Amino acid sequence: MSKKIYVTGLGPGLYEHMTEAAKNSLKDADVIVGYKTYIDLIKDLIGDKEVLSSGMRKEIDRCQDCLDLAEQGKTVTLVSSGDAGVYGMAGIMLEIVEKQKSDVEVVVVPGISAANAAASTLGAPLMHDYCVISLSDLMTDWEMIKKRLRCAGEGDFIVTLYNPKSKGRPDNIVEAQKILLEYKAPETPVGIVRNAKRANESYVITTLEKMCDEEIDMFSMVVIGNSKTYITEDHLKMITPRGYQL
Amino acid sequence: MSKKIYVTGLGPGLYEHMTEAAKNSLKDADVIVGYKTYIDLIKDLIGDKEVLSSGMRKEIDRCQDCLDLAEQGKTVTLVSSGDAGVYGMAGIMLEIVEKQKSDVEVVVVPGISAANAAASTLGAPLMHDYCVISLSDLMTDWEMIKKRLRCAGEGDFIVTLYNPKSKGRPDNIVEAQKILLEYKAPETPVGIVRNAKRANESYVITTLEKMCDEEIDMFSMVVIGNSKTYITEDHLKMITPRGYQL
Incomplete structure (x- = not known):
């Protein structure tokens, strides 16, 4: 058997x-x-x-x-x-x-993983140390999630958010944004990918300050850059430098 | 063209x-x-x-x-x-x-990614919020890496280490262990996978306190659990609970 x-x-x-x-x-x-x-x-x-x-x-x-x-x-x-x-x-x-x-x-x-799929669509945002955090507080204490967001901000990590928003918890993403803004600049690049690497994929590149103006739902991945992440001139990609001297 | x-x-x-x-x-x-x-x-x-x-x-x-x-x-x-x-x-x-x-x-x-490949060999260590950190200080300031390790410890993240050790920097992993021991229990499960999902793959499951007794090299991925990660009775897998009530 x-x-x-x-x-x-x-x-x-x-x-x-x-x-x-x-x-x-x-x-x-x-x-x-x-x-x-x-x-x-x-x-x-x-x-x-x-x-x-x-x-x-x-x-x-x-x-x-x-x-x-x-x-x-x-x-x-x-x-x-x-x-x-x-x-x-x-x-x-x-x-x-x-x-x-x-x-x-x-x-x-x-x-x-959804993080890697979304990142490939956005360009190369995960090229340096990063955190993966779920904003779903169904099974995790919200205080713990907030603490992790603070630690991720403090450490200048790139942050990938799973489960950023659902009908039952529309405000977690707003609170997450607020916490990260205590550590990261308002113009920090943010990529939001909906249905990453599925037939109906779409994405937008924005900033930490403006990210909550965009449509975010349970099919979205949100990738927030570190202090060195930048957006390309054509506004189509975000890149986190690894540190090469070009 | x-x-x-x-x-x-x-x-x-x-x-x-x-x-x-x-x-x-x-x-x-x-x-x-x-x-x-x-x-x-x-x-x-x-x-x-x-x-x-x-x-x-x-x-x-x-x-x-x-x-x-x-x-x-x-x-x-x-x-x-x-x-x-x-x-x-x-x-x-x-x-x-x-x-x-x-x-x-x-x-x-x-x-x-190497992190996901290594995790699948170890069981399910990355089932909750995690950080990915490279210990290579070729292009990143070592003080920054140490700060990130502290933040990862403070936030009770699972920690996946890339480039844990090479001939040129044999001691970074020892210092990383020391920093994480300030936040995590000595018995925190650690998985070390060499050549993850390659023909000559091998792995060992140990603890944060003892991890540096194992062979670690540039082909190794090191996965350090959070406070809830445990090792199965047969000592072959490590699991981080997501939070389901079983």
Whole structure:
């Protein structure tokens, strides 16, 4: 019996940014499990395989399903968008296997993370030390998130924000902006990418001072530069210098 | 005339972790340019294409070559390992194009970064807010790097270290450990992955207190957990909980 679960990062969405290992994990699967939106992303790759899709916030149930199926001897592939190991399904799947002392093998297949996908669209904003912070306070204390924003500002890190805004918490992004403005200049470049490396991608390059005037939603990634980041003359790219003397 | 430069992230090394877009950028190229070691990684994919490979620390010359070739109408693909936008070639290529006011189009093709590759091998250490810091002080003031380590410690971030050690700077990692120990518990889990997702990958899971007893070199990625990261009972994985109530 195989008793194997792949937790696969599908990358941002477009098939061309998916790895061969991710595709192979779909081929290898007896059952493919995932959040409905992500299953839809890969429907052309699934063929007539068994699929178990579920709605948002069903992460624990989904992992339990995976474990039950794998315990029955099925090879299961649990899909996540971006990289499964960055705010994705890899952690909770491993936690459940560990907690239930199962001997099922879990293989994490890395994918292009939303941060890297968005950065490539913006030019080269992540060329120096950076922080990745989620503004979702569903499972993290908001005070802790604010503290991290302050530390990121203090350290002149480039800051990549996941989950910058949703209907339930429209003001976190405004508060984050306010905190970062205590440390970073108002004209610090900011890139906002919606649906990074998906079919309907769009992006805008603005500044820290003006970023909240732009449309930001749960499909957006926000990348805030460090003190050396600049915007190109044509206003189409942002670049953080690595430090080469040109 | 095409006047196009792809800056392509090849991913960690194994072909299966390369994206289709990265492979397509190699196919589309008239000339492939890169650091010799990375050209060697993809030699089976190059066929009989024109190749311009160069040694370490020739980044500026390499980008100038790319620009000159593209200006002549050739499609050029500049390769970088991991993600080209994370301490890779994307930034400097865009900087040179901008500085020389060239109208060559630069397309950044994202790849699986070394951080994401290493994390997938270790389990799920990057499941919460994290920092990426390079310990190389070749182009960054060491005082700035130390400040960032302090900020990362203060904010209880997971910390991923690039360029943790080389012959020229064997002690930076020891100093980094010392700084982080001011903020993080000695038993904080640490994963060290050598040659992440390459043919000769190896890894070890240890603690912040003991990490410097392990072999660390320029092919290593070091991932230091946050206050909630734990090591599985079999000592084979490290997991940072996202915050689900299991």
